[in-house]
Amino acid sequence: MKRKTSVFWILFSCSALCFVSLTGIFFRIQQTTPTLAEYSAEPVVIIDAGHGGMDGGAIGIDGQIEKEINLSIALKLNTMLQAYGFQTILTRNSDVSIHSADAKTVRQQKTSDLKNRLKLLEDTESGILISIHQNQYSKSSAHGTQVFYGRNCAQSKELAEMLQKTITGYLQPDNTREIKQATKDIYILYQATKPAVMVECGFLSNREEAARLTDEEYQDQIAFSICMALMNCLADRS
Numbered sequence: 128m129k130r131k132t133s134v135f136w137i138l139f140s141c142s143a144l145c146f147v148s149l150t151g152i153f154f155r156i157q158q159t160t161p162t163l164a165e166y167s168a169e170p171v172v173i174i175d176a177g178h179g180g181m182d183g184g185a186i187g188i189d190g191q192i193e194k195e196i197n198l199s200i201a202l203k204l205n206t207m208l209q210a211y212g213f214q215t216i217l218t219r220n221s222d223v224s225i226h227s228a229d230a231k232t233v234r235q236q237k238t239s240d241l242k243n244r245l246k247l248l249e250d251t252e253s254g255i256l257i258s259i260h261q262n263q264y265s266k267s268s269a270h271g272t273q274v275f276y277g278r279n280c281a282q283s284k285e286l287a288e289m290l291q292k293t294i295t296g297y298l299q300p301d302n303t304r305e306i307k308q309a310t311k312d313i314y315i316l317y318q319a320t321k322p323a324v325m326v327e328c329g330f331l332s333n334r335e336e337a338a339r340l341t342d343e344e345y346q347d348q349i350a351f352s353i354c355m356a357l358m359n360c361l362a363d364r365s
């Protein structure tokens with residue numbers, strides 16, 4: 128019996144030690160994950176209206192053009208963020224591609240355009256990128272906002288979570304989509320070393336959602352939700 132008791136106490140002590148150390152590691156990880164509020168006291172928000180110029184992006188079920196919706200939401204977001212005192216930069220404020228002059232073919236221009244958007248983020252001190260896009264899927268039933276985040280910077284995920292929560296809470300209570308880390312297909316987010324997210328506001332392949340996405344009032348609500356989410360993340364900055 129005595130031997131059994133001591134084996135029990137040895138096992139119990141080992142488990143307790145493991146628990147304490149794991150909890151310690153967990154809390155240290157929690158504490159050392161940098162937050163967006165700690166990132167910069169004066170962040171510069173780079174608002175990226177996806178596509179533009181020869182690249183129209185997705186085409187909606189009723190002919191909606193993604194690049195136009197992206198720009199419209201981006202301009203609204205820019206106005207709101209500036210009204211709240213944020214410094215902002217738009218990657219484009221009209222229907223253009225921002226490729227370099229030496230890019231000749233359409234393929235070269237698309238690659239150059241993406242590289243220049245990424246460069247703008249990387250060259251901007253305290254830059255935070257919010258890229259605006261619209262989604263498309265073969266099944267027309269797919270709908271709802273989904274936020275993607277860059278893999279190289281912890282704050283990207285924090286911002287993506289807040290965006291997804293704010294947009295769905297305010298506008299899409301039935302949306303159960305979850306945020307996703309960007310794969311290499313999403314070039315800017317995959318390469319970015321600074322906070323970077325992409326908001327796929329909705330699906331242009333869904334008739335009802337495509338109609339809403341071209342509605343000025345709904346675009347205002349999307350822009351406002353993005354603005355609120357960012358302000359929430361940055362509220363505690365010193």
Ligand SMILES: [Zn+2]
Nearest residue numbers: 177184260261
């Ligand atoms: Zn797009």
